Amino acid sequence: MGSTKRIIRRSLLFPTVLLTALLGLLATLLAPAAGAEPERSWPRGPNVFQGWAFDTCKAPPLSTLQAWKETKYRGIGIYFGGRGRACPTQPNLSADWVRSADRAGWRMLPLYVGSQAPCVVNKNKRKVTIRGNAEQVGASEGQDAVQRAKALGIAPGSALYLDMEAYSLRNTSCTSKTLGYIRAWNRETRRMGYVPGFYSSADSGVRHMERARQAGARDLPSVMWFARWHSKPNLYGEPELSRQAWRPHLRIHQYAGNVAESHGGRRLIIDRNQVDAPVAVIQ
Template sequence: MRLGPTGHARARTSVVVAVLVAFCATLLTAGSADAAERRKDGLTGYAFDARCAPTQEQMDAWLTSSPFWGVGVYIGGSTLSCRPTPTDPGQPHLDATWVAAQRAHGWRVLPIWVGPQASCQTGYGDLITPDPTGAYAAADAQGRAEASAAVARAGELGLPSRTTLWYDLEGGFDVANDDCRRSALRFLSGWTSQLHALGFRSGVYSSVSAGIHALDNADNLSPGSYEMPDQVWYAWYNGRATADIDPQWVRGSTWAGQRIHQYEAHVPALYGGVLLTIDRNYLELDGGSQPPRSFLGCGRTRLDFGSYPRLRTGSRGPRVAALQCLLRKGARYHSKLDGRYDRDVVRAVTRFQRRHDLRPTGKADRATWTVLFSAGSTPLMKVGSAGESALRLQRALRAAGARAVKATGVVNVRTTTAVSRLQRRVGLDPTGVVTPETWAALQAGEG
C-alpha cells in the first residue's frame, strides 16, 4: 500500500474526547455482535491495487486483458493519499455507479480504509492513542469510530452488508514496543467489533512481520483478548503469487482460505494498452474458488480422459459413452449410452457437424470433440473462474490437444497458459483471458 506524506494526513482535534465518546456509544452493541457470515462466492486468483481507483475506461481495458479479478480501492480515512490537489484529481469517478459497474463485470472490489497509524510510527499526522488506561480504551474507541466512518462511506458507494472492509495499518512499526503494539491491537479489535455490529466483515492489511504477526501472536498467546479480523492482507515481497504465509511470523493454519498476499509492490503493469503502477496480490478468500460438485455427465457418465482420440463406426468403450452423453445435449441423441459407435451415433455426429460447419464425416475427430465440449455460454474467464463453464473450457482445451490441462473445474495457470497458446495460434492477443473471441475459436473447432 502507498500512503501519502505527512503533509497530506490531517491530525484530528480533541482526539481523546472524540474517541471516548465513540467508545461509550458503541459499548451496548459490541458485546453481542456476531462475526459476519461466510460468503459463498469464494475466489482464488490475482488482484491489484493502485494509488487511486482506475477510471472506468482503464478498468474496462484491464477486464479483458489482465489476469486480475480483484481490485483494491481506497475509500477513505485520514491518512488516505488519494486526495484531490491542484495537480492531482484524485479519484472523483469513485462513486456508487463506479462500484456497481465493476461488480456487474465480475470484479471483486476490495474497499480499503486508511486512518490512524501505529503510535510509534513516524511520518504520519494521525496516530493511534497509546494511552493504556482502561486496557487501551481510547485506542479501542478510535477503531470503532473508524469502522463507523468506513461503513458510512461503504453505504455511499453502494457496497452491501457482509462486505469485508479492509483497514490499512502500515508495517514498519516496532512490535517490541508494548504500548505501540497493544494499542494497535486494541484499535484493530475495536475496528473488527464495530464492523461486525454493523453487519460488515473485518479485514486488516499490514506487513506480515508487523501488524499481521502481532495479531496472530496475540491470538496464539492470549486467545479471546482481542477480536480477530475475518481476513488478512499481508505484505510479504517474495515475488511468489501464492496464498502461503511466512511461518517465521504467522502460523500456517491461521486465516487459511481467508488471505491476500501482496507479493510485489509499486511495479508498472501494461494491459490492454493501459499502463498503471500497482501492487500485485494473490488472494484466496472465502475458502477459494470451488469446483462443481459433480464431474460426471448424464447422471453417471465419465467425461474426463487423458486423450480424446478419433472415433468411428465400430469403436467401443467409455469414450464412446462420453461422446453419446455429449450428443444428447448437442445433437438430440436419444439412444442408449452403451459405449457402442453404431449408426445412431454416426447420424448424430453428422448432424452435429453440419450444424457447426464442420466436415460431416460422421467420425468424432479432434475438432468435433472440441466443439462438443465448448458449446454453450461464453463467459469471460481468468485464473479463479470456476464452475461448469470452467469444466467446459478445460475439457475443450484438452480435446484440442492441450494435454497439460486437467479438468479441475477451477481455471488455473495451466489453463490460462493453454489459452494463451490457443489465442496465439488463431491470431488473437495471447492474454490468457478467455474472451468471447476465444470461445468462438473453440466453438469453431480451432486450436
C-alpha cells in the first residue's frame, strides 16, 4: 500500500515539474539577453554590399570614378555632412553626382562627421566637440544627417555612418557624454527610417561600443565600421569586437589609411576598406 501511494505521488508531481521546467525555458527564451544585438528595424531592405571600397576627403569628379572603374573598388565613402568634416567644401557632391555614380555601379557609404567627443585625440577636432546637452545635440545632428541625405537622393533604408574620431576611454565623464550623443543620433536616424552605422578607431570608439553592448545598452549602432590600419583585411577577426556581435553583413574594416593610388591616370589619397554591410539606397 505504501509503495502504491509513492507511485501516485510521483505521478502527480511529474506534470507539475514538467510544466515548471517548460515555463522556465519559455521565460528564458523570451527575456532580452544581456549584450543583445542593437536594433535592426529597417523600413525597407537595405542594399548590402560585399567587396572593396575606398573613402577620400572630397568626392572625386565622375571622370575619376570612370577612370577607376576597372579597379577592385566598387564602393566609395562620401563625407556628406557634419560640422566636423575635414573637407566641408564638396564641389562635386550633389544629387546628380550621387545618381550618376550609382548608375555607374558604385555603392556609396555616406559618412556624417558631427560633433566629436570632448576627449578627442586629434587637436584639429577639439573645436567641434559636443557642447551642451549631449542627447539634444545628438538628436539635432541626427535630424541634420537625414535632411542632408535626403537632399542628395539617399533614401530611407540607407545606412548613414556617424564618424567619431579617436577619443580617450579613461575619462568616464567624456565617454558618458559621447555615448549619450551617439545613442541619441542613432535613435533619431533610426526613427526617420535610416540604418545608423558607426565609424571609429578599433581601440577607442569601437571598443567603447562593444563595452556598451556587453553592458546591455540600448540604441547602439546597427553597423560597425572599425579602423585598424597596417593590418590585413579581417572583418570578423577584430579583437575589440565579439565574434558574434554585429553580424551578419554589419561590418566594415578600414585596414589602411592616407595611401596614394593612381588608376587610369587619376591619383587619389584614400583609405582602404573591406565591406560586408548596408550602403546607400539611391532614389
